[in-house]
Amino acid sequence: MLDERQEEFSAIRDGVRGLCAGFPAEYWRHIDEQKGFPQDFVRAMTEAGWLSAMIPEAYGGSGLGLAEASIILEEVNRCGGNSGTIHGQMYNMFTLLRNGSDEQKSAYLPRLASGELRLQSMGVTEPTTGTDTTKIKTTAVRRGDRYVINGQKVWISRVQHSDLMILLARTTPLEAVQRKSEGMSIFLVDLREAIGKGLTVRPIPNMVNHETNELFFDELEIPASNLIGEEGKGFRYILDGLNAERTLIAAECIGDGRWFVDKARHYARDRVVFGRPIGQNQGVQFPIAEAHIEIEAADLMRWHACDLYDRGENAGAAANMAKYLAAKASWEAANACLQTHGGFGFATEYDVERKFRETRLYQVAPISTNLILSYVAEHLLELPRSF
Numbered sequence: 001m002l003d004e005r006q007e008e009f010s011a012i013r014d015g016v017r018g019l020c021a022g023f024p025a026e027y028w029r030h031i032d033e034q035k036g037f038p039q040d041f042v043r044a045m046t047e048a049g050w051l052s053a054m055i056p057e058a059y060g061g062s063g064l065g066l067a068e069a070s071i072i073l074e075e076v077n078r079c080g081g082n083s084g085t086i087h088g089q090m091y092n093m094f095t096l097l098r099n100g101s102d103e104q105k106s107a108y109l110p111r112l113a114s115g116e117l118r119l120q121s122m123g124v125t126e127p128t129t130g131t132d133t134t135k136i137k138t139t140a141v142r143r144g145d146r147y148v149i150n151g152q153k154v155w156i157s158r159v160q161h162s163d164l165m166i167l168l169a170r171t172t173p174l175e176a177v178q179r180k181s182e183g184m185s186i187f188l189v190d191l192r193e194a195i196g197k198g199l200t201v202r203p204i205p206n207m208v209n210h211e212t213n214e215l216f217f218d219e220l221e222i223p224a225s226n227l228i229g230e231e232g233k234g235f236r237y238i239l240d241g242l243n244a245e246r247t248l249i250a251a252e253c254i255g256d257g258r259w260f261v262d263k264a265r266h267y268a269r270d271r272v273v274f275g276r277p278i279g280q281n282q283g284v285q286f287p288i289a290e291a292h293i294e295i296e297a298a299d300l301m302r303w304h305a306c307d308l309y310d311r312g313e314n315a316g317a318a319a320n321m322a323k324y325l326a327a328k329a330s331w332e333a334a335n336a337c338l339q340t341h342g343g344f345g346f347a348t349e350y351d352v353e354r355k356f357r358e359t360r361l362y363q364v365a366p367i368s369t370n371l372i373l374s375y376v377a378e379h380l381l382e383l384p385r386s387f
Contacts, residue, residue, distance in 0.1 A: 028082060088119070103225075121164075122167075181235045185231045257333040317375075334355065
């Protein structure tokens with residue numbers, strides 16, 4: 001089915017590449033050096049309609065699927081950009097789109113599609129629980145027509161450049177539910193009203209230009225109408241969005257990997273040492289060739305995950321495996337590219353060190369490779385649960 005849509009996919013690739021041509025390596029290098037946020041790039045992607053690709057046409061979007069969205073993010077990275085600055089708008093919207101009420105979707109989706117609003121942030125991870133999501137301690141207590149939120153979140157990205165945030169909080173204590181995945185709920189938080197009025201944001205300096213923060217909730221009140229879906233079913237809702245997130249991250253890694261391979265092979269052809277191009281040496285050739293093979297293999301799993309998701313089938317296993325394979329492949333490609341460049345790979349003007357840092361993130365986030373292995377062991381291979 002996906003093969004029949006290659007012409008459509010090619011048109012998307014060409015369109016994104018055309019836009020990215022206006023944001024060359026120098027632009028991204030400057031943003032990275034300044035620890036800045038690419039406002040002009042995000043604005044251009046929004047105005048071109050790429051960030052509203054998956055919003056239904058009835059709400060002002062293009063009504064495309066996960067496959068098309070994955071191409072958009074892949075091409076940004078393949079062109080040398082950083083999709084991490086925009087991907088939140090893509091996958092955070094899934095929770096609202098799939099589980100929000102008609103009133104919520106009518107109120108927010110058209111404004112997200114037009115760029116009037118940004119939904120770039122999702123608050124799930126906490127400092128004491130990490131990826132053990134069912135143990136989160138942030139609470140949301142119903143008081144009349146309001147929910148009062150208390151707790152803490154960490155590694156929450158792009159808060160300063162988002163109007164809205166998806167938040168997961170416990171509405172029923174862990175000890176009061178039959179299954180630990182119950183009793184959590186999803187809320188839409190208006191950051192413009194929350195920051196300074198019960199929500200404190202503390203930036204976390206880090207090794208990549210991936211703006212992320214620690215959040216502190218102290219008696220933050222939000223309208224009860226901001227509850228998405230049914231109370232207590234938030235964990236199930238969030239998983240659906242996370243499958244989309246992992247597939248999109250896989251696509252970003254594939255874009256990174258292809259950038260690294262292209263960068264390495266061109267340099268290996270042009271760099272002459274001892275009277276011959278270094279790419280003539282098998283010791284240089286083989287790591288680049290191996291990286292290419294692994295990226296192509298990961299790409300097949302990406303398409304499989306997209307196909308399952310867009311057909312409404314369970315894409316959990318495929319999404320996890322796609323993310324694992326793509327993150328691993330991009331990291332190996334990054335190492336091959338850096339090694340090919342030698343000392344020049346560490347020079348900022350070649351952009352290898354910037355992309356090297358950016359793609360390393362995906363061995364850890366949004367889900368670590370170890371947790372994916374645990375998921376496959378338990379759910380696919382029926383081995384005993386390890387935690």
